[in-house]
Amino acid sequence: MKQAYHQKIMSYLYVIAIFFATTHSYEALALDQIDILNKKLSNLKNSDTTLLDRTSVRDLYLENVHIKSHGVDFLNGCKAMKINKHALLSTNTSPAIRYKGISIVGSPYYSAPIKTNKDNNTLYFKRLKSALDIIEQHKPRSFAAIVKTMTQHRGYMIIDNFCPSSGGLAFAAFVPRTKQNNFVVMVSSTLLLLPDMFSDYDVASQLVHEMEGHAVDFYGRGTTDEAHAFTKQAQFATAVGGDKFIDVNNRPTNLEMRIKMKLSSKGTYVESKQN
Numbered sequence: 001m002k003q004a005y006h007q008k009i010m011s012y013l014y015v016i017a018i019f020f021a022t023t024h025s026y027e028a029l030a031l032d033q034i035d036i037l038n039k040k041l042s043n044l045k046n047s048d049t050t051l052l053d054r055t056s057v058r059d060l061y062l063e064n065v066h067i068k069s070h071g072v073d074f075l076n077g078c079k080a081m082k083i084n085k086h087a088l089l090s091t092n093t094s095p096a097i098r099y100k101g102i103s104i105v106g107s108p109y110y111s112a113p114i115k116t117n118k119d120n121n122t123l124y125f126k127r128l129k130s131a132l133d134i135i136e137q138h139k140p141r142s143f144a145a146i147v148k149t150m151t152q153h154r155g156y157m158i159i160d161n162f163c164p165s166s167g168g169l170a171f172a173a174f175v176p177r178t179k180q181n182n183f184v185v186m187v188s189s190t191l192l193l194l195p196d197m198f199s200d201y202d203v204a205s206q207l208v209h210e211m212e213g214h215a216v217d218f219y220g221r222g223t224t225d226e227a228h229a230f231t232k233q234a235q236f237a238t239a240v241g242g243d244k245f246i247d248v249n250n251r252p253t254n255l256e257m258r259i260k261m262k263l264s265s266k267g268t269y270v271e272s273k274q275n
């Protein structure tokens, strides 16, 4: 009788042990979207593209995450303009690349506020690659710091539809997600779709602002501010030469003026709330 009781207890313990083992292994297997992305991108060469399913891409695009900026909630302008910034392309997959160590996830959406029904990801990738090449060429140490931060803190780039309520255009944003242990660099589709108004150097300038000016700074000293980001942008502008920019805001003199006047309230450092 006593032995039977003992056996029963042991079998309970066995079941509990199995339960814990299972839960633990589920936890170990619970890859998040960034793990899946990085796994898919890890073996790719610079010119290769992988395809991600639509659900994963919508998660990576923070579709259900509330994003707020300091001062101006520029992402809410889409509602006022009656634009559905999340209107989906007909394709069920989106391309993703890793270029020189930087992960870039293609857009699953129509482009807004400039509305096109086309899948523009090939163009987006081409322009972002050129911009990254420019940074690497003129500021190799900055580029190395960017790649290191993107890798260590699981950063990736997306091409988002900004609809600023202010009427101006937000070109890019840095979104740290400390709880999720990752961050997102958002680049405006409009910036990439208008090469006559924004050269590859203009795109590079925005990337320097977000990636070196904000992301590297944020993970280096635990905080970031606009004056620092504009300073990095000005250093980049001086290194490449002001004549490379179509957008006059990216020229060294204008950036230096901006720093002096401390125009920091309309910054593009934004925070996200967990959905």
Ligand SMILES: [Zn+2]
Residues within 6 Å of the ligand: 209, 214, 225, 226, 229, 267, 268, 269
């Ligand atoms: Zn900024």
